[in-house]
Amino acid sequence: MYLEHPIGTFGFVSDVTSSRIKAPSKATWRPILTWTYDSLCEDARTRVGQITPEELEALRDESPSMVLLDVREQAEYETACIPGAMQLSRGILEKHIAEIVPDQEIPVVLYCQTGKRGILAADVLQRMGYARPLNLDGGIERWVAEGREISSDPPAVDWLETAPGPTGSAVSEQLDYSDWNAIRNDFPITRQTVSVGGGATQPLVYMDHAATTHPPGTVLVEYMNFLSNEYANVHRATYRLARNCTDRFEQAYRTCARFIGAELESGCIVFTSNTTNACDIVAHAMKDRQGAVIVTDLEHHSNDLPFRRHGQVLRAGLTDEGRLDMEHVRRLLQDNDIKLIAVTGAANVTGWMPDIHALARMAHDAGALICVDAAQLMAHAPIDVGSPGSPDHIDFLTAAGHKMYAPFGTGFLYGPRDILDRADPYVPGGGTAVNVTTDEVVSLASPDRHQPGTPNIAGVVGMASMLEYLMRIGMDRVRAHELDLLEHAWSGLLAIDGVILYGPQSPQERVGIIPLNIRGVNDMLAAAILGEEAGIAVRNGRFCSHIHTGKLVGPDQEAPQEQEVTGAVRASIGLFNTINEIDRLVDFCRRIRDGKWAGSYKVTANDATVQWDGRCADRWMESESVPG
Numbered sequence: 001m002y003l004e005h006p007i008g009t010f011g012f013v014s015d016v017t018s019s020r021i022k023a024p025s026k027a028t029w030r031p032i033l034t035w036t037y038d039s040l041c042e043d044a045r046t047r048v049g050q051i052t053p054e055e056l057e058a059l060r061d062e063s064p065s066m067v068l069l070d071v072r073e074q075a076e077y078e079t080a081c082i083p084g085a086m087q088l089s090r091g092i093l094e095k096h097i098a099e100i101v102p103d104q105e106i107p108v109v110l111y112c113q114t115g116k117r118g119i120l121a122a123d124v125l126q127r128m129g130y131a132r133p134l135n136l137d138g139g140i141e142r143w144v145a146e147g148r149e150i151s152s153d154p155p156a157v158d159w160l161e162t163a164p165g166p167t168g169s170a171v172s173e174q175l176d177y178s179d180w181n182a183i184r185n186d187f188p189i190t191r192q193t194v195s196v197g198g199g200a201t202q203p204l205v206y207m208d209h210a211a212t213t214h215p216p217g218t219v220l221v222e223y224m225n226f227l228s229n230e231y232a233n234v235h236r237a238t239y240r241l242a243r244n245c246t247d248r249f250e251q252a253y254r255t256c257a258r259f260i261g262a263e264l265e266s267g268c269i270v271f272t273s274n275t276t277n278a279c280d281i282v283a284h285a286m287k288d289r290q291g292a293v294i295v296t297d298l299e300h301h302s303n304d305l306p307f308r309r310h311g312q313v314l315r316a317g318l319t320d321e322g323r324l325d326m327e328h329v330r331r332l333l334q335d336n337d338i339k340l341i342a343v344t345g346a347a348n349v350t351g352w353m354p355d356i357h358a359l360a361r362m363a364h365d366a367g368a369l370i371c372v373d374a375a376q377l378m379a380h381a382p383i384d385v386g387s388p389g390s391p392d393h394i395d396f397l398t399a400a401g402h403k404m405y406a407p408f409g410t411g412f413l414y415g416p417r418d419i420l421d422r423a424d425p426y427v428p429g430g431g432t433a434v435n436v437t438t439d440e441v442v443s444l445a446s447p448d449r450h451q452p453g454t455p456n457i458a459g460v461v462g463m464a465s466m467l468e469y470l471m472r473i474g475m476d477r478v479r480a481h482e483l484d485l486l487e488h489a490w491s492g493l494l495a496i497d498g499v500i501l502y503g504p505q506s507p508q509e510r511v512g513i514i515p516l517n518i519r520g521v522n523d524m525l526a527a528a529i530l531g532e533e534a535g536i537a538v539r540n541g542r543f544c545s546h547i548h549t550g551k552l553v554g555p556d557q558e559a560p561q562e563q564e565v566t567g568a569v570r571a572s573i574g575l576f577n578t579i580n581e582i583d584r585l586v587d588f589c590r591r592i593r594d595g596k597w598a599g600s601y602k603v604t605a606n607d608a609t610v611q612w613d614g615r616c617a618d619r620w621m622e623s624e625s626v627p628g
Contacts, residue, residue: 041116044123050137053146056109060084066107067100069093071121072140076113080140080150090117094124094203095191102181104130111136111143128203129580175218177472180481184576189214194535197598202535205581210348210376210513210572211539213405215462219469223407223462234457235431249457252464253447256412259467260374260397261384268417270447271410271460275375276302278398278413279342281450282371283310285415285423291339291368294332296324297551300348301544303373303398307342314338318551322503324354326362333366341370345377345397348545349552349570350503351513353377357392364391369416371396379404379575380482380511382475385414401463404470405575410459413450420446427452478575482512485573485582489514492586498593502552502568512573517553518592523567526589528608529597530569534588536581541567 051059060066070085071093086100090112101108108130112118118135125133136143144150176182184190192204206214215223232245253269256262262269272278283306286293292312295304307313314336316329324343332338341363346353356372363370374383378399385394400411425432425443429452435442443449470478486507493499498519504510518526527540542549553568571585591597599610 037116041119044119048119048122048126049132049134050119051109051134052137053143053148056136057148059107059109063107066109069100069108069110069121070112070140071110071117072112080144082111082140082143083149083151085111090121093121094128094193094201097125097128097130098181098185098191101130102185104128104181105132107132107134109134109136112139114141115139124201124203129578177469177474183216183473184578186216186218187214187576188217188220190576194531196533196535205534205536205577205584207571207573207577207581207585208537208539209574210351210403210543210570212402212408213379213574215405215407215466216469216575219406219462219466222465223458226458226461230461231458233454245457248461248464249455252460255464255467257414259378259383259471260414261386262397262414263388266388266417267385268415268420268446270413270415270420270450271455272398272413273409273456274302274402274411275300275373275398275400276306278400278411279303279371279373280306281413281420281426282340282342282396282398282415283307284426285419286340286369287311288423289339291337294329294338294341294343294368296329296341296343296354297547298324298344298347298349298352298354299342299545299548300344300373300375301546302375303342303344303371304547307340315547316341318548321505322350322552323352323509326355326358329359330362333362333368338363338366338368340368343370343372345372345374345383346380346511346513347503347548348376349513349515349543349548349568351376351510351572352504353381353509353511356394357386360386360392360394364393369395371398374399375403376511376513379470379478381479388416401459401466404463404466406463406466407459410456410463412463417446420450423450425452426450429453431455473575481575482573482577483507485577485579486510486512486514488579489571489573489582489585492582493589496586496590496593499589512577514571514573515549515552515568516571516589517568518589521592522603523569524608525601525603526569526592528601528603528610529592529599530585530588532599532610533597534584536571536585536588538569538571540569543567543570 056068060068068082068085070081070087071090073089073091088096088100108122108125110118110121110125110133112121115135115138118139122133122135138145175186189204189206193201194204196202226248230241230245230248232239232242234242234246234249237243252271253264256269257264257267270278270281272281279302283293287310292314293307294316295307295313296316297318304313314332316332317325319325329341341359343354343356343359345356356370360370372394374397377383383397385397386392395416397414398411402408426449428441428443431454432443432449432452433441434444490501490507493501493514493516500517500519502515502517517523523540527538530536530538549567553566602609
């Protein structure tokens with residue numbers, strides 16, 4: 001019995017410009033009980049190409065775009081350096097390689113002192129998607145021994161002057177919004193590494209965008225610049241800093257409106273702390289209207305529970321395929337006095353997108369309004385609320401900044417100004433009143449009447465900056481990019497017998513959310529293996545959408561009772577994900593299906609922990625209780 005290598009098998013790319021370069025034979029895993037430094041180096045040699053000093057000099061002539069990287073530590077430069085090399089020590093390779101070599105097709109030659117660290121570093125680059133990483137055989141010691149040219153000057157570090165700073169950003173004018181590699185490199189999270197396999201490291205593959213999305217460096221610079229240089233409270237103050245801050249805050253209303261195609265005469269943007277807050281304001285504003293609210297079985301709790309506490313709620317069901325049952329909605333509208341339909345723009349569990357404009361027409365024909373929870377839709381597909389008064393106009397729309405690559409703690413509500421103005425202030429207090437006496441309170445008009453206290457000004461500025469960022473890319477391009485990734489993932493996972501995919505089967509109907517289970521494997525265990533051994537960040541459970549998840553995910557009849565499936569694993573795609581990352585997800589799902597994971601896991605109701613002391617031959621999971 002032996003542990004599989006925790007990283008995985010990666011094929012060698014042989015078309016590396018020069019036929020003189022030695023390609024390794026087909027990689028095979030050997031039964032090694034303990035991985036030592038030397039055995040790791042020898043293992044990497046089975047996958048990564050070697051290049052001699054003579055071949056390196058020839059390659060530099062043949063391929064001027066080639067990059068030579070010195071991966072040693074600074075103290076080692078005193079011995080000698082190869083002219084023309086760039087310095088990037090092994091410890092920060094994964095974090096900064098994209099700044100030096102954004103084009104993964106360019107040949108990259110790495111060298112260290114003796115050739116061992118170089119082979120490990122080249123192996124990492126190959127796993128990160130670089131097509132032609134090569135290691136200088138024998139390192140600089142062989143180079144010097146052969147009498148080749150050396151330099152006493154340290155390797156160049158000019159890349160640090162143009163690389164992203166602590167926030168990982170270049171200024172927005174410098175970012176090429178037409179280049180997906182440039183966009184990916186603007187996200188600091190893409191340079192994060194995680195420990196996998198009990199000691200090895202792996203670039204993080206972040207696929208939890210449905211829960212929260214990471215800000216790009218460009219937006220973080222705007223955010224930090226505001227906090228550092230523009231920080232003041234909005235409204236009322238006359239000094240210039242406060243006036244400038246107020247201008248930025250007021251501009252954010254217009255940016256949000258422009259992003260969703262809204263106008264701000266009869267419509268209104270209200271800044272909130274998140275989507276739940278925004279939905280609760282809608283429920284508050286509509287509570288005194290006669291009639292019930294239709295809530296669909298697709299909903300996140302945020303677009304369900306606020307309406308329950310303010311009156312009658314009727315539920316619209318789903319079809320067998322997991323789509324909203326439009327005929328059921330129609331019957332509910334015909335048979336009941338309905339004031340509002342509350343529906344998601346993209347389901348939190350499956351990513352399926354209902355036809356919100358068709359639902360708006362149905363609601364308006366019945367004298368009702370519609371509220372669209374756009375948390376999962378905003379950053380992934382174009383939105384246009386339409387013109388007020390048109391049959392398919394969206395009346396209310398809610399969104400959260402942290403689900404569209406903006407900082408935590410902000411969101412917004414779009415809604416009819418007259419309805420919001422007739423409602424009492426959501427939370428009476430500072431900033432909501434125009435005049436207060438001992439006997440009377442005169443509330444401000446919307447949006448101020450529903451924005452109590454000092455708002456999250458920096459968060460609003462960051463959110464508006466991110467919406468500008470998305471508009472520069474173009475939401476049609478964002479949708480096309482993510483759909484390519486989703487279709488690739490869907491076809492790969494669908495081909496694995498034992499992987500169960502939930503919801504409508506057409507990727508074109510969904511944003512990039514993939515709920516799945518692996519037959520016989522608890523969802524928390526599967527998510528833990530993906531995180532601990534593949535470095536893939538996914539979520540599992542019922543995703544604050546218990547009714548929807550419960551309708552999709554039934555017990556796994558082939559699993560022992562204590563391993564009964566009660567939730568799902570959810571991988572969700574964002575702006576900076578790549579085909580290589582999708583392939584990694586598919587590959588590890590196949591391994592989990594085959595029972596080929598390395599750690600010993602203990603699964604409890606709320607967590608899964610791993611030990612790297614080998615796997616029990618006949619008990620592949622210990623379980624104290626089943627996640628609910």
